[in-house]
Amino acid sequence: ILNVEQSPQSLHVQEGDSTNFTCSFPSSNFYALHWYRWETAKSPEALFVMTLNGDEKKKGRISATLNTKEGYSYLYIKGSQPEDSATYLCAHNYGQNFVFGPGTRLSVLP
Amino acid sequence: KAGVTQTPRYLIKTRGQQVTLSCSPISGHRSVSWYQQTPGQGLQFLFEYFSETQRNKGNFPGRFSGRQFSNSRSEMNVSTLELGDSALYLCASSFGTPGGNQPQHFGDGTRLSIL
Numbered sequence: 001i002l003n004v005e006q007s008p009q010s011l012h013v014q015e016g017d018s019t020n021f022t023c024s025f026p027s028s029n030f031y032a033l034h035w036y037r038w039e040t041a042k043s044p045e046a047l048f049v050m051t052l053n054g055d056e057k058k059k060g061r062i063s064a065t066l067n068t069k070e071g072y073s074y075l076y077i078k079g080s081q082p083e084d085s086a087t088y089l090c091a092h093n094y095g096q097n098f099v100f101g102p103g104t105r106l107s108v109l110p
Numbered sequence: 111k112a113g114v115t116q117t118p119r120y121l122i123k124t125r126g127q128q129v130t131l132s133c134s135p136i137s138g139h140r141s142v143s144w145y146q147q148t149p150g151q152g153l154q155f156l157f158e159y160f161s162e163t164q165r166n167k168g169n170f171p172g173r174f175s176g177r178q179f180s181n182s183r184s185e186m187n188v189s190t191l192e193l194g195d196s197a198l199y200l201c202a203s204s205f206g207t208p209g210g211n212q213p214q215h216f217g218d219g220t221r222l223s224i225l
Contacts, residue, residue, distance in 0.1 A: 032211050043114075043200070044153075046213030089153070097166040098143070098214075100153040 006101035020076045021104040023090030027071035032093040039086040080108040114217035128189040135203030142184040
């Protein structure tokens with residue numbers, strides 16, 4: 001089993017703060033790294049699919065970077081809003097199936 | 111465009127029974143994957159179907175099985191239910207196989223409780 005780790009496990013920030021968290025994955029047999037946002041009582045929603053080393057993707061105030069050689073991806077949220085409160089999951093696809101990390105639970109306090 | 115639909119949303123069963131969960135993917139999506147989430151655990155991959163064929167399987171006992179129909183709808187079956195099978199079961203569909211760069215689209219899940 002190829003483990004995917006995420007840190008921190010949980011995070012509380014004030015509205016307006018910028019924040020970031022990490023996804024670590026095995027650097028061998030890399031195919032893609034996915035980020036999902038999972039709000040309470042909803043289904044996970046795809047944020048980014050990243051495939052190339054050095055990739056940087058952006059969606060509004062959220063962006064992500066990818067380093068496949070060292071096996072990590074960062075997710076950044078600029079100017080956090082209460083609606084950003086959710087669990088952020090990364091998933092490593094190594095060609096056979098997805099291995100999801102345990103997630104980072106973000107709480108944005110108004 | 112309708113999203114991924116899972117039925118039922120909630121289910122209560124007793125130990126030893128069996129259960130069938132259903133997933134209708136987004137129209138045009140041929141890949142359907144199933145995941146289990148238990149308290150304190152991340153999403154655990156069960157299996158993935160593409161064009162009616164099981165392509166990948168996670169590390170779950172043989173009590174967990176599935177199938178996919180020609181219209182891409184998928185069912186998951188769990189036999190001889192155990193207390194530890196209580197979980198949220200999520201289905202996800204994608205246009206191509208998850209091995210590519212296609213994002214997965216998740217349903218709302220079926221919450222299964224075993225008494």
